[in-house]
Amino acid sequence: MQTAVIIVAAGRGSRMGGEVPKQWQMLAGKPVLAHTLAAFAGMRVVLVIHPDDRERALALGTDALLVDGGATRDASVQAGLRALEGTQVEAVLIHDGARPLVSRALIERLGAALQSHDGAAPALVVSDALWRGAGGLVSGTVDRAGLFRAQTPQAFRLAPILAAHRSHPGGAADDVEVARAAGLDVAIVDGEETNLKLTYPGDFARAEAILKGREMDVRLGNGYDVHAFCEGDHVWLCGVKVPHGKGLLGHSDADVGMHALTDAIYGALAEGDIGRHFPPSDPQWKGAASHIFLAHAIGLARSRGYELGNCDVTLVCERPKIGPHALAMQAELARIMGVDEGRVSVKATTSERLGFTGREEGIAALATAVLVKT
Numbered sequence: 001m002q003t004a005v006i007i008v009a010a011g012r013g014s015r016m017g018g019e020v021p022k023q024w025q026m027l028a029g030k031p032v033l034a035h036t037l038a039a040f041a042g043m044r045v046v047l048v049i050h051p052d053d054r055e056r057a058l059a060l061g062t063d064a065l066l067v068d069g070g071a072t073r074d075a076s077v078q079a080g081l082r083a084l085e086g087t088q089v090e091a092v093l094i095h096d097g098a099r100p101l102v103s104r105a106l107i108e109r110l111g112a113a114l115q116s117h118d119g120a121a122p123a124l125v126v127s128d129a130l131w132r133g134a135g136g137l138v139s140g141t142v143d144r145a146g147l148f149r150a151q152t153p154q155a156f157r158l159a160p161i162l163a164a165h166r167s168h169p170g171g172a173a174d175d176v177e178v179a180r181a182a183g184l185d186v187a188i189v190d191g192e193e194t195n196l197k198l199t200y201p202g203d204f205a206r207a208e209a210i211l212k213g214r215e216m217d218v219r220l221g222n223g224y225d226v227h228a229f230c231e232g233d234h235v236w237l238c239g240v241k242v243p244h245g246k247g248l249l250g251h252s253d254a255d256v257g258m259h260a261l262t263d264a265i266y267g268a269l270a271e272g273d274i275g276r277h278f279p280p281s282d283p284q285w286k287g288a289a290s291h292i293f294l295a296h297a298i299g300l301a302r303s304r305g306y307e308l309g310n311c312d313v314t315l316v317c318e319r320p321k322i323g324p325h326a327l328a329m330q331a332e333l334a335r336i337m338g339v340d341e342g343r344v345s346v347k348a349t350t351s352e353r354l355g356f357t358g359r360e361e362g363i364a365a366l367a368t369a370v371l372v373k374t
Contacts, residue, residue: 003111004044004089005153006080009033009097010069012050022198023097024056028211032198035100035211037062040107044089047097048080074170074178081162092161094175095153098198101210102153109189110155118184119156121176122191123148150174151191160184217373219306221268223260228362235320235363238313238329238346239291239336244320248363251280255290256365257313257346261333262290264311264369265297269304291336298337301371308337309370312345316357316364322348 009023023033037045037060045064049057057066067083069076077094084092091114095102106122113120126149130142154175161175164182172178176186194210196203232247238257248254263273274293278285298308313333315322326346334341351357357364
């Protein structure tokens with residue numbers, strides 16, 4: 001079923017106040033309507049505007065069809081519906097421009113409900129007690145059983161809802177009222193508390209908080225590395241030279257702890273592992289210091305807008321003993337990545353004499369890194 005969206009944005013929004021209508025006021029650095037349009041990205045959109053707002057609408061850079069609205073909401077909806085008449089569109093979502101936080105999940109629920117009903121609309125069950133009031137005093141109560149708080153978008157098949165609007169005398173609270181007056185059945189789907197309508201100034205602070213929460217991007221990556229012992233008199237672990245009766249075998253300096261951490265950062269970015277960025281077949285990396293790899297990984301993260309939330313490295317070996325060097329390792333990793341030492345953890349464990357680490361044939365390391373979008 002081909003579906004289009006009608007966004008009604010021709011009102012003046014007098015309850016909000018301000019020099020411009022609420023749909024054109026700024027929310028998180030963009031006009032409210034920019035957020036509303038983004039919620040329907042990839043869909044065919046008709047944007048119904050006040051004639052005085054055409055330049056503002058063009059400045060959005062949207063490919064929506066711009067249609068001048070009428071003096072009332074009913075008239076504006078009809079203008080949007082008429083713009084789709086005669087096209088291949090079979091269904092419409094009618095949405096208030098001042099509801100910028102509608103989710104894709106809600107849109108999908110409406111589409112599913114419309115398969116078996118004339119219309120569908122989101123709503124929230126009224127859970128608070130309801131009063132009547134007069135003169136600043138409670139004058140009565142209202143039974144809340146069966147009551148819902150209506151939201152948009154409201155979904156309908158195009159031809160029936162257009163006919164319903166044409167036959168309606170006007171003054172309806174919303175399109176569900178128009179549909180029901182024409183005998184259309186309207187299914188209720190679960191609404192969302194975050195799908196709020198910007199009506200009063202305080203609503204902007206709530207909307208910005210919701211947007212900030214949605215934009216939070218946290219990435220988690222894991223790394224694991226192993227290096228075997230070989231002849232030598234020291235090992236490099238997490239950037240610290242540790243005296244030992246053996247060395248570690250590897251193409252670079254074989255810093256198993258730093259390799260695991262580097263892979264954890266690459267993993268959080270979905271960027272593979274060290275081998276993708278520094279192929280062992282390339283002779284220029286023979287004996288390379290591992291801080292080169294770690295610095296590249298954290299630099300790549302920052303280039304994409306991420307900072308290290310925290311990281312945790314666990315070294316698995318019987319010897320050398322890590323405890324005396326753990327703080328120095330923590331400090332060195334923090335220095336290389338340019339973060340506070342409190343974001344870096346280095347610890348060790350043994351494998352209770354089991355396996356290759358227990359037989360002191362090599363060292364293993366595990367690491368976890370959390371990246372947070374800034």
